[in-house]
Amino acid sequence: MKKILINDNFWQTRIAIMRDDSLQNIYFDSYAAQRLERCYFKGVVTKILPGIQTAFVDIGQARAGFLHISEIDRDLAIKRMSSKEDIEEEDEASSTVSIRPTELDISKILKEKEHILIQVSKEPIHEKGAKLTTCFTLPGRFLVLMPNIPRIGISKKIEEPEERQRLRELLKAHLPTGMGAIIRTTSEHKNQTEIIRDLTYLVNTWEEIQEKFKKAQTEEKIHEDINLSLQAV
16 A cells, blocks of 8 residues: 655655555655746846857846756747748748757857746756756646647556557647647556546646746746645645
8 A cells, every 4th residue: 555644844844655664755845945946937048158058047046047058949949040040941741940959059049138938947056056948847647748849758667558559649639739748657547538637737837837927027936836745646
């Protein structure tokens, strides 16, 4: 039997995951420390360093976060570069352009003082600011939505070929155009209604983030993940 034990007080939350009375995992979350990972911000680009293909983005913290070109989603990069250079597009069905990843230039994708929606992918460490990304993810109970990466991934722990195919086809039929998702292990053998409900919730959350970005002040946090207790459950 699997159990979740939660001890929550005003300075710390402690969570133990037990299986057959043996400790499987343990998690700590301090209320004194502000958690940034997975949070979305309306950042402002403060500096661009083409030599290391990195932009620094102010998100209202003690140190600016850093956004490397590898963390900029490819569609955004190509769209921005296509508007500044004479890049020939292929047929509409493929919706791609003839440009290689090595040709991407961060100084032609972003500009200083520009407002940009970003997500924190890694907490600040010592003197380094938070690691940022525009390859957005929104975790749910059964899925992880990738709103701007049109790919489908499946947990390797789901081993039955028929079940993998069922889940893949279900996502293909219901994912909005241009979006992708990672199918979590918890999706295995779940009915279509449960999975679509989770997908709908995540898509609605993404739409809310986009609307909040339009109205938000510079450096404002516009979305954060659910608390640790709910994540564990």
